[in-house]
Amino acid sequence: MEAVKTLDATGLACPMPIVKIKKAIQELSSGDVLEIHATDQGAKSDLAAWAKSGGHELLKDTEEDGVLKFWIQKG
Amino acid sequence: MTVKTITTGELAKKVVNHEETLILDVRNTDEFDDWKIEGGKVKVFNEPYFNLLDGIESVERDLQKDQEVIVVCAKGGSSQMVGELLEEAGYSDVYSLEGGMKAWSEHLEPTKVADLNGGGSLYQFVRLGKGCLSYFIESDGEAAVIDANRMTEIYETFAKEKGVNIKHLIDTHLHADHISGGRQLAENAKGTYYLPPKDATDVTFDHTALQEGRDIVVGNTRVKVQPIYSPGHTLGSTSLIIDDQYLLTGDILFIESIGRPDLAGKAEDWVGDLRETLYKRYKELSNDLVVLPAHYSFAKELGKGGKVSARLGDLYQKNSGLQVDDEGEFRKMVTDNLPPQPNAYDKIRHTNMGKVNPDEEERREMEIGPNRCAVHG
Numbered sequence: 001m002e003a004v005k006t007l008d009a010t011g012l013a014c015p016m017p018i019v020k021i022k023k024a025i026q027e028l029s030s031g032d033v034l035e036i037h038a039t040d041q042g043a044k045s046d047l048a049a050w051a052k053s054g055g056h057e058l059l060k061d062t063e064e065d066g067v068l069k070f071w072i073q074k075g
Numbered sequence: 076m077t078v079k080t081i082t083t084g085e086l087a088k089k090v091v092n093h094e095e096t097l098i099l100d101v102r103n104t105d106e107f108d109d110w111k112i113e114g115g116k117v118k119v120f121n122e123p124y125f126n127l128l129d130g131i132e133s134v135e136r137d138l139q140k141d142q143e144v145i146v147v148c149a150k151g152g153s154s155q156m157v158g159e160l161l162e163e164a165g166y167s168d169v170y171s172l173e174g175g176m177k178a179w180s181e182h183l184e185p186t187k188v189a190d191l192n193g194g195g196s197l198y199q200f201v202r203l204g205k206g207c208l209s210y211f212i213e214s215d216g217e218a219a220v221i222d223a224n225r226m227t228e229i230y231e232t233f234a235k236e237k238g239v240n241i242k243h244l245i246d247t248h249l250h251a252d253h254i255s256g257g258r259q260l261a262e263n264a265k266g267t268y269y270l271p272p273k274d275a276t277d278v279t280f281d282h283t284a285l286q287e288g289r290d291i292v293v294g295n296t297r298v299k300v301q302p303i304y305s306p307g308h309t310l311g312s313t314s315l316i317i318d319d320q321y322l323l324t325g326d327i328l329f330i331e332s333i334g335r336p337d338l339a340g341k342a343e344d345w346v347g348d349l350r351e352t353l354y355k356r357y358k359e360l361s362n363d364l365v366v367l368p369a370h371y372s373f374a375k376e377l378g379k380g381g382k383v384s385a386r387l388g389d390l391y392q393k394n395s396g397l398q399v400d401d402e403g404e405f406r407k408m409v410t411d412n413l414p415p416q417p418n419a420y421d422k423i424r425h426t427n428m429g430k431v432n433p434d435e436e437e438r439r440e441m442e443i444g445p446n447r448c449a450v451h452g
Contacts, residue, residue: 015153018125041440042149049103050125 003035003071004028010039010067017043018050025056028074033059036070043068078158081145081170083182087203090115091184091381099134100147101127101157102176110444112147112179113374114203124153131164143168151175180204180443183229185211186380188367191318193297199367201381205442206371207253208383210323215294219243221315221323222369223256225438230260242266243291245300247325247369248312249274251338251420254438255427271311279429285313305356307349308334322364322387327352329368330376330385333396335413338420342410350405353397362388418444
């Protein structure tokens with residue numbers, strides 16, 4: 001699972017993380033993995049719901065020192 | 076283009092005054108299904124904001140261009156953005172709820188229940204976003220607050236407006252669904268904080284025992300607060316009879332439902348207490364007492380001006396939780412119908428005991444979501 005791109009969305013409040021992620025994933029090819037860093041707690045459930053509705057897969061998520069990390073594979 | 080905003084106070088007035096209110100909730104669907112704005116003539120529908128980024132077609136069939144619509148999200152950021160998208164698409168009467176559901180969860184709407192015979196008044200504070208009810212008694216320059224919520228400044232401002240000093244803070248039980256403001260209010264006002272002894276065994280701070288036989292007098296010597304031991308939601312749960320007319324039932328008896336016995340112990344252990352309180356102790360009280368609970372669960376329980384109350388005798392006719400004659404059946408009904416437990420309930424209990432001390436932001440997060448203190452038969 002190697003990310004082809006990392007998106008820093010730390011410090012951004014809803015809705016900006018999803019807006020940026022959506023834009024970033026549009027530039028990737030199907031099967032590519034995008035790594036995302038965020039600090040907005042709300043991003044967690046929104047990201048999972050957004051990925052599902054967009055046909056992408058949330059491969060993994062972690063939380064360390066208040067930074068949430070996500071890996072999403074483009075569908 | 077900036078979208079017009081509506082405050083939680085303005086929205087609360089629309090809800091309790093039963094005005095037609097259309098809400099577009101743009102949080103993700105799981106959060107919406109878990110907890111949403113309800114009450115009065117509110118019509119609410121859900122479309123997550125991330126489905127609207129490329130176009131708003133999916134909401135167009137539910138919305139007329141000139142219709143008033145209030146957009147709501149978790150904290151107020153996404154609703155602002157969706158509001159702008161709607162305006163760009165030609166919608167002319169769009170509002171964004173300031174502070175989102177987080178702020179909605181914290182709004183308290185005061186409504187006057189009655190003037191008291193002994194002089195003074197009784198108010199109910201309705202927390203529309205969470206279904207919590209707290210009470211404010213004022214008499215002769217003094218006030219008591221019962222089952223106070225965390226947002227202490229709301230009660231303090233109210234006391235100031237009424238020209239009274241808060242003296243007594245009473246919690247009918249150790250709360251598991253919200254952080255009590257009782258301790259903080261008592262500290263600020265140098266007042267007395269009362270807790271039932273059986274709920275306070277692990278409490279780390281000074282307090283006074285709330286006990287049957289030890290009445291509390293608010294201001295005027297004729298306004299009496301009479302504790303009645305009524306276990307079942309917690310071991311210590313204590314009801315209060317105010318001015319010989321009003322029965323504050325805490326989380327034992329609601330208008331359409333009854334308390335749940337499992338948030339601080341085991342349902343099987345406490346269901347017997349609940350039965351005893353509802354089917355014996357309360358039955359010995361006057362049928363004419365007006366029940367004022369610490370929660371409501373259904374929007375339809377909100378009466379005129381948002382008030383939640385009912386005559387005790389009427390509840391013995393109508394409340395389904397009070398109609399089960401067979402004890403075994405009652406046990407089964409209660410233990411089989413337990414809803415999911417409230418968000419962070421164990422941590423909330425420990426905060427209310429003074430054992431942990433989360434910061435303000437975490438306290439706010441812990442309380443997000445519905446209260447779920449009732450069992451619906």
